[in-house]
Amino acid sequence: MLYGIAAATAALLLAAVLTALIRAPALRAGIVDRRRHRQRPVPVLGGLAVVAVTCLVAWAGQWTRVAPLGGGIAKLLAAAAAVAVLGLVADVWRLRARVLVAATAVAAACVVPYDETGVLGGVLAVGWIVLSVLAFRGLDHADGLAGTVGVITAFGAGACAAVEVLDGLAVLLSVFAAALTGFLMHNWHPARIGLGACGSLFTGFLLSSSVVLTRAGYGIGSSVAVVFCLGAVAFADAVLVVLVRLLGRRPLLRRGPDHLTHRLRRLGLTPQGSVVLLGAGSFSSVLVGVLVHTGWMGEWAVLWVAGGVVAAVLVLLRVPVPRSARVASTQVRGALRVRNG
Template sequence: MLYGITAATAALLLTAVLAAVLRVPALRAGIVDRRWQRPLPVPGGIAVVSVTGLIAWTGEWTGVVPLGDGVGRLIVAAGAVALLGLVADVWRLRARVLVAGTAVAAACVVPYDETGAGGGILAVGWIVFSSLAFKGLDHADGLAGTVGVVTAFGAGACAAAEVMDGLAVLLSVFAAALTGFLMHNWRPARVGLGAGGALFTGFLLSSAAVFTRAGYALAPTVGVLFCLGAVAAADFLLVVLARRAARRGPLRRGPGHLAHRLRRLGLTTQGAVVVLGAGCFAAVLVGVLVHTGWAGEGAVLWVAGGAAVAVVVLLRIPVQQPRRTASTQVSARLRVRNG
């Protein structure tokens, strides 16, 4: 208990300091997110991944909190996904490369002896989906970090209920690291999470949830996993439906996410993050209660219904497409001409 508190405190402070230190070098190196009106340096992911891995391996090396079976492999795979995302931050990799790399990493961490072959394939699909959904969730200052912190505490509670102490401590350290990052990411953001940090967050949380539900029946497991990732899943579904109707690629950047549409309703960016954070807390709470047996499996239907209603309602809210400048139009014509 004492080590967990000490480790979480150290993770929060180290991440906050490291993100601030790396901000200027990342800006000079061009490791930035250009979705905003100004280039936003994205060393937040590097700080979160580095600190989480460092503290987790310190607990394993000292023997104070052993990670447990498969958790070390999970950290390595999540780090590999984060590295792939970092490459995407620098060189703008194609979406199919991110999907393939994340799928390979997910296939290496799923506990097939407990899930079975069919369940393992579904688990790999869920991890890939959650990782990409979290990457898409990083569309507003503070949103991905807030949802990540809430989800990490929920997944950690599930791990603690299964007496997976190493995994529970890892998730608490990760939640603290994200909190340290949020000190620089709340609007107006000075540091971003980046594709590396967002993919790491989605991969780690979804894989940890799969670990805690391994061995349970498939139907209730699907319900619990959905509750733990409801906000990211709803955002991804909303974007896919909207862009399919507009005949645009579902993985292309642009407006149309949850926070964008909530802002069109009159909420500020901070207000939209608070609303989505509250929704995430409610969904995660239901997932934890169902996992621990304090609520029936039917409670998941309330979360699914709420997510579906939110998607249908917000889908009817128009969003303003980004204006194409002259330079953007010229670049588009050149891409078309060059194939």
């Protein structure tokens, strides 16, 4: 218990300091995200600090045997770190989306406990991990959103792990949540640094894989209910984006102003207000997921979360995209074509 508190405190402070130190070199190297709504370039290597601090503190506990992770958890962290390295490559040199998806699927296949999930459950788990990684990658479009949802989800997944007496996993998730909080000190609007593919892929992979390990051995139906609740906000954002782009006949993997926060801002919310609102939604759904996992609520409770997701998607789907946003999107696509030759 005391080590967990000390490790989380160290992770928070180290991540806050390392994130600040990384910002200047990233700017000099030109590793930035020039988004349409920004007035200045924002470096995207903040995720590197989160990954480095999480792995360092977790390794220290493993090496000193004060808080050993265990074989399965150590393998999970190694796979998440490998995915983060691939994300770092994408941040610096850019990679095709299908490469990221394929590599994530391979890493996911390496951490799923098939002896407990079965073949069908294992295949579903791999698919869930890949979808979660893509969903968290999509959440990194707004200042503070991916970090806020990630911290809340980490605490929920950590609570589920503690209930299952997976102490190593619970400590790892608490360390990760603290490191992500340290990063958020620099990522709240207006952000001085972004999470980037390195951090968002690591976040999505670590959280979704942790939930899979926590739910291993449970029935598929009840596991789907818990998993959905823990990832409800990311799922809602992904569904909204897919629907909008399919209806508009636009590429699914190309950026556009059609995420949850974009539409909430068109309804009059501030950037901070939209993130707080989605964070509250994430807290509510994660709480339901934890209560279902612990048996304090029945599986029927997921219907409330599902109803909220459907209602939010349908309402925000009707929020019109301003003509200026469409024009800006077209101009950005044209500029990218010219730059890429």
